[in-house]
Amino acid sequence: MTGARAPTPxxxxxxxxxxxxxxxxxxxxxxxxxxxxAEVIVVDDGSTDDTVAIVQAIxxxxxxxxxxxxxxxxxxxxxxxxxxxxxxxxxxxxxxxLRPDAVTTLLTAxxxxxxxxxxxxxxxTIDSAGRPIGRRGLLKGRQKPSGxxxxxxxxxxxxVNGGIMLVHSDAFRATGGFDISLRYCEDWHCWCxxxxxxxxxxxxxxxxxxxxxxANTMNAAVRTPQDFFPAVARVFDDELILGKLPSDAAPRLxxxxxxxxxxxxxxxxxxxxxxxQALDYLGMVGRRSPKAMPRAAAKxxxxxxxx
Numbered sequence: 001m002t003g004a005r006a007p008t009p010x011x012x013x014x015x016x017x018x019x020x021x022x023x024x025x026x027x028x029x030x031x032x033x034x035x036x037x038a039e040v041i042v043v044d045d046g047s048t049d050d051t052v053a054i055v056q057a058i059x060x061x062x063x064x065x066x067x068x069x070x071x072x073x074x075x076x077x078x079x080x081x082x083x084x085x086x087x088x089x090x091x092x093x094x095x096x097x098l099r100p101d102a103v104t105t106l107l108t109a110x111x112x113x114x115x116x117x118x119x120x121x122x123x124x125t126i127d128s129a130g131r132p133i134g135r136r137g138l139l140k141g142r143q144k145p146s147g148x149x150x151x152x153x154x155x156x157x158x159x160v161n162g163g164i165m166l167v168h169s170d171a172f173r174a175t176g177g178f179d180i181s182l183r184y185c186e187d188w189h190c191w192c193x194x195x196x197x198x199x200x201x202x203x204x205x206x207x208x209x210x211x212x213x214x215a216n217t218m219n220a221a222v223r224t225p226q227d228f229f230p231a232v233a234r235v236f237d238d239e240l241i242l243g244k245l246p247s248d249a250a251p252r253l254x255x256x257x258x259x260x261x262x263x264x265x266x267x268x269x270x271x272x273x274x275x276x277q278a279l280d281y282l283g284m285v286g287r288r289s290p291k292a293m294p295r296a297a298a299k300x301x302x303x304x305x306x307x
Contacts, residue, residue, distance in 0.1 A: 012037075074186050106119045115198060146202045232257050259292050
């Protein structure tokens with residue numbers, strides 16, 4: 001029909017959940033409050049608390065519950081994505097909270113970037129009670145990469161959290177989804193594969209409240225750079241990724257990725273007051289590249305202030 005408007009693309013929000021009873025209700029509510037969300041798919045990954053009962057008590061036709069067999073977060077996300085009907089996918093963690101109009105903001109950005117397979121924004125941190133504790137709002141006007149981002153992304157994950165993005169469902173399925181063999185940084189590997197397929201678009205807005213609480217901070221506290229290095233090996237052994245990188249770029253980018261992850265480990269050490277450990281990790285950066293020391297030290301210092 002002449003003059004008919006194209007239908008608004010719809011979004012499927014996939015929430016993997018395991019023993020998330022403390023926060024899952026708030027997380028689901030934040031997703032269902034978004035315009036253009038066609039469905040919210042909670043994939044229970046073998047919870048032993050009240051997670052399932054809380055989800056089942058929510059009466060909304062857009063909410064679906066799928067049972068997984070405790071196969072891990074990557075398998076849970078993949079399972080949810082396989083059953084999703086939306087044009088776009090969002091992978092929201094079960095303890096985080098979307099800000100109002102987050103999805104609309106991302107869809108609007110997608111209309112100005114028709115070649116983008118992934119559209120993303122930024123986040124701030126909250127505590128277990130939902131109180132703001134991060135200061136990322138001080139970084140007003142900060143720009144992250146758009147367009148062909150593969151080289152930048154291979155050098156280090158600047159996206160961090162799946163709840164700040166929309167991924168085109170066809171592109172996600174074309175990548176094969178998350179690699180279930182990776183324990184850490186499986187999201188970075190997946191984003192790199194997506195970047196090998198198409199463009200990304202960045203919108204400079206805080207779209208997500210990323211919750212820091214006892215369970216996830218205890219997990220983060222025990223991680224070391226060595227935990228992350230298997231993902232580095234996977235990224236730089238991936239034929240799809242390597243095929244889209246300049247032929248001589250892989251060694252340089254691999255070193256940058258290792259430095260990025262060691263620096264990240266140092267910022268986490270600062271967050272938990274382990275300053276000697278942070279200095280040890282800074283020394284690891286220096287042994288890889290003395291030129292990288294000032295930038296790494298600046299990031300570590302900013303993490304002390306919650307930035």
